[in-house]
Amino acid sequence: MGLSSENFKEGKIPDEWKLRKWPGRTKGRQAEWVVEDGVHAVRLHSRGALTFLEKTVDIDIREYPIVTWKWRVENVLEGIDERTREGDDHPIRIFFLFEPDESRQSLWFRLKRWLYLDWVHGHPFGGRFTEYVWSSHLKSGEVINDPVRPWQKLMVIEGGSAKLGKWFSYERNLYEDFKRIYGEEPRRLIFIGILNDTDQTGKEAVSYIADLMFHKKD
Numbered sequence: 001m002g003l004s005s006e007n008f009k010e011g012k013i014p015d016e017w018k019l020r021k022w023p024g025r026t027k028g029r030q031a032e033w034v035v036e037d038g039v040h041a042v043r044l045h046s047r048g049a050l051t052f053l054e055k056t057v058d059i060d061i062r063e064y065p066i067v068t069w070k071w072r073v074e075n076v077l078e079g080i081d082e083r084t085r086e087g088d089d090h091p092i093r094i095f096f097l098f099e100p101d102e103s104r105q106s107l108w109f110r111l112k113r114w115l116y117l118d119w120v121h122g123h124p125f126g127g128r129f130t131e132y133v134w135s136s137h138l139k140s141g142e143v144i145n146d147p148v149r150p151w152q153k154l155m156v157i158e159g160g161s162a163k164l165g166k167w168f169s170y171e172r173n174l175y176e177d178f179k180r181i182y183g184e185e186p187r188r189l190i191f192i193g194i195l196n197d198t199d200q201t202g203k204e205a206v207s208y209i210a211d212l213m214f215h216k217k218d
Contacts, residue, residue: 001059002067002192003212005040008033013053014042020052020122020193031196034208036072039167041210044092044196048203051196054122059189064214065175069094072167074206076136076160077198088147089200092207093133093154095193096174098186100127123191128152130178132170134207135159143181153181167208173217 007015011032019031028049033042044051073091080087102110105126113125131146131154138144138159146152155177157170178186196207 001057001064001214003042003055003069003194003209005210008040010034017053017055020050020054028198029196031194036208037167039070039072039208039210041070041072041208042194044194044205044207044209046196046198046205048198048201050199053194055192056123057189057192059214061175061178061186061189061214063216065173065217066171066215067096067174067212068169068171068215069212070167070169070210071134072208073134073158073164075164075204076134077201077203077205078136080136080201080203082133082135082138083144083147085147086200089198089203089205090133090135091196091205092209093131093195093197094209094212095129095131095191095195096189097123097129097191097193098127098178099188099190100124101187127187127190128178128182130155130174130181132157132172155181 003014013019013031028047029051030045031042031051031053071092076091077089129152133154133156135156138156140156140159142156144154146154194209196205198205
């Protein structure tokens with residue numbers, strides 16, 4: 001359901017994932033399996049670009065609420081404000097998108113989805129999302145609005161440069177995090193993205209991620 005090192009193929013994009021394509025924007029981004037400090041991981045690299053690994057899923061997080069992973073970041077982005085559109089870049093973040101509630105969407109919005117929005121974004125558009133972020137400057141535990149869509153939320157898991165160049169493992173209850181952030185029940189999880197992005201600031205970032213998995217609660 002996630003990203004398993006059991007599917008390691010050196011130099012390749014992970015099976016069942018794809019690197020999002022943007023018209024006219026193919027340079028400065030890379031994602032591939034590597035071995036880093038003995039860990040089978042995906043290396044993400046962006047230079048003034050958006051590196052966006054994506055996967056379509058269908059997961060009931062009431063049944064599989066726990067998400068675990070490990071990541072490593074080589075550098076943060078200096079001199080940016082991640083609360084703004086101009087500074088909306090991160091060395092790594094994990095994007096969880098939930099099924100949209102069409103009863104809350106207008107007929108006009110649903111028509112736009114059918115015409116182009118779902119196609120452009122690669123998933124049913126308009127659902128809630130939660131992102132776990134390694135921030136360049138914000139503190140762990142902070143929750144901020146997405147600068148482009150302020151009704152959506154980003155949660156800072158790590159922040160700053162104190163832990164650069166080392167592997168760290170995490171366990172989060174995605175179900176409880178969603179309820180705490182939005183005050184409502186999550187719908188089905190339909191899409192996962194792993195991002196390393198420097199397209200707004202023109203900077204460069206290198207990061208690694210491994211063993212992104214979902215689990216039932218003990």
